Amino acid sequence: MTAMDAFQDHYPDNVAHCYGCGRLNPHGHQIKTIWDGDETVTVYQPEPFHTSVPGFAYGGLIASLIDCHSTGTAAAAMYRQEGRDMDSLPAFRFVTASLHVDFLKPTPIDAPVEIRGRVQEIKGRKVVVRTEVRSGGVLTARGEVVAVQMPENFGA
């Protein structure tokens, strides 16, 4: 892994189709998240069709960015805690158990959105990630995600 590889670049192909973060989903957001010290960062440029009120981004987009930024952060944090390379096996795979978003101000659609995350807690199979969303340096949303390692029988 190089310093600027995104976490999502290391997702195995069989879990790389997520609408928010899968690099193999041509219709998805394909977000890219990296470490910046103890924080994780995603920068995303909304598209004109992500409109809510004209000029502003749809809240569901913001929630989606927080969601996948946080599950990626959870995986990266577990690798970091264990001192393991993100391509090493067994792979850490996280899904969202809980997603909480506070929308503080409208998020402009015509400027890049920056999501910054911090790991609040790692306990067993659970990682809690807190995020802040900014546009042009202005805080527009806050998020908290509980991410849980995907069980073997996921979806059964």
Ligand SMILES: CCCCCCCCCCCCCCCC(=O)SCCNC(=O)CCNC(=O)[C@H](O)C(C)(C)COP(=O)(O)OP(=O)(O)OC[C@H]1O[C@@H](n2cnc3c(N)ncnc32)[C@H](O)[C@@H]1OP(=O)(O)O
């Ligand atoms: C990087 C290199 C490669 C890595 C490779 C990565 C691949 C990365 C995969 C890509 C994918 C992306 C994913 C995108 C984000 C989605 O969009 S994921 C899709 C939406 N989410 C889902 O469909 C999940 C559906 N829910 C479930 O399957 C199950 O409820 C869950 C989440 C697996 C949890 O079930 P469980 O395993 O039975 O959990 P359980 O043992 O009861 O609880 C474990 C802990 O979590 C807590 N918890 C469970 N549910 C909740 C809840 N709803 N609220 C709060 N806490 C909860 C429990 O309290 C417990 O905490 P502690 O008591 O230990 O403190």
